[in-house]
Amino acid sequence: MQDKKLVITGMGAVTPVGIGVQAYWDSLVNGVCGVGRITRFDASGLPVQIAAEVRDFDPAAYMPKSLVRSTDPFMQYxxxxxxxxxxxxxxxxxxxxARIGIVMGTAMDGITTVAHTQEQFSTGGPRRVGPRFVPMVIGNVAAAQIAIAHGIHGPSLTLNTACSAGGDAIMTAAMLLRSGEADAVLAVGGESILCPVVVAGLAQAKALSRRNDDPEGACRPFDADRDGFVIGEGGGALLIETEEHALARGAAIKAVLAGYANTNDGYHVTAPEPNGQGAAACMRRALQRAGMEPSEIGYINAHGTSTLLGDRAETQAVKxxxxxxxxxxxxxxTKSSTGHLMGAGGITEVIACIQALREHILPxxxxxxxxxxxxDLDYVPNQARHADISAAMSNSLGFGGQNSSIIVSTYKG
Known part of the structure; x- marks a missing residue:
């Protein structure tokens, strides 16, 4: 089982720059930025008033209205x-x-519902707390709702590994497939943390950009004038199968899941190890699992959040x-376009890597x-670039010293 090739046969994306994989990809390569003023609530009293929201999203257009009322935005995405x-x-x-599984990755579960419900409770008492509150805030219910809707009965796991959760969901899906627990696994990431208390907390930690007068220019990874990351939100999903299973059903294979790894810095709760050694170890493990040399990787989708310490540590790790x-x-x-999608980022950014392989374009x-x-690396500044590549790596690095590296490659049959 350990030697079985794993392939990706389905992709889905909900992002601040497009709903659907094609819309998302078109926006990335055309330089569209999804950052703007916060509209979800009144942010005028906060030091940070910008975010990358999923706009023009009507959940009722995609799911039953009864389900909309029972789900937090991270679940809907x-x-x-x-x-x-x-x-x-x-x-x-x-x-x-029974042979199909789900692995869900998210950083902060239903935090927006928690914050809103606490506000309602504080002003109106217990009667203002709805009966759906608890299932709306539990992380694993996102996977449960998907399983219920589609009659999926295989393994179901939910990971809370901060900003590496999406990448870790992919790795966990691969582990389930290679252990023989499933033949196909849906790896999903979802996040929506846009509420006053979270924005205020991250602002107090000096983690967020305060370019309120220039939202579109706020997220500027690797730029000398960067001043923090920009909150984003969204969802991403990949269907991963064993090659044998995909071929048996005549599936169209989009890419190979060639390598994956997870490590921990063991250094600090929020700051990366300055020389990026934990991230470097993660990349090396992913390469080893893929049986690849570093020279075979044609593109890296960086974690690249636009923080001073994070960008420098990741650059050192890559070097x-x-x-x-x-x-x-x-x-x-690509966070320069979407903002930081946290648990959803690890998957949407792997989708960007797959599209780069298929379309021969680097975002x-x-x-x-x-x-x-x-x-001082080549960061493909400001304009998409044509490139004929056969393998790409996506890095996700999270609070707690979490590191995830995923490698995808072209399927050659």
Whole structure:
């Protein structure tokens, strides 16, 4: 089982720059930025008033109205992304429902519902707390709603590994497949943390950009003038199968899940290890599992959040694995377009890697005008670039020292 090739047959995305994989990808390569003023609530009294919201999203257009009333936004984004991925895959679930699994990744579960409900309770008492409150805030209910809707009865796991949760969901799906627990697994990531208490907390920690007067230019990874990350929200999903299973049902294979790894810095709760050694170890493990040399990676989708310490540590990690700037592959940070999707980012950014393989285009790092001298890689600044590549890596690095690296490659049959 350990040697079985794993392939990706379905993709789904809900992002601040597009709902659906094609809309998301088109926006990335065309340099669209989804950051703007916060409209979800009155942010005028907060030091940070910008975010990358999923706009023009009517959940009732994608799911039953009764389900809309019973789900937090992070669940809705996850559900819609999963629907697209399953539809894209053409998988017939019913005959083998017990052999199909779900792994969900999220950082903060239903925090927006918690915050809103606490406000309602504080002003109106216990009668203002709805009966659906608890299932709306529990992380695993996102996967449960998908399973209920599609009659999926295989393994179901939910991970809370901060901003690496999406990548870790992919790795866990691969572990289930290679252990023989399932033949196909839906890896899903979802996040929505847009509420006053979270924005205030991250602002107090000086983690967020305060470019309230220039929302579109706020997220500028690797730029000398960056001042923090921008909150984003959304969902992503991938259907991963054993090659044997995919071929037996005549599935169209989009890419190979070639390598994956997870490590921990063991250094600090919020700050990365300055030299990026934990992230470097993670990349090396992913390469080893893929049976690849660093020179075979044609593109890296960086974690690249636009924080001073994070961008520098990740740059050092890449150079530790791939060599000096002239030897390293092109790197870009699509968070410059979407903001930081946290638990959803690990999956939507792997989708960007898959599309880069299939379309032979590298998405750009936006707003890179004055490079940080300590960030000296090729970051594909401001304009998408044509490139014929056969393998790509996606890195996700989270609070708690979490590191995830995922490698996808072109399927050759």
């Amino acid at each position: 996850s559900y819609v992304a999963a629907e697209e991925a399953l539809r894209d895959s053409g998988l017939n679930i019913e005959p083998e429902a 530790s694995v791939f060599g000096e700037a002239k030897d390293a592959p092109p790197v870009s940070a 750009p790092t936006l707003h890179l005008e004055t490079p940080d001298p300590l960030c």
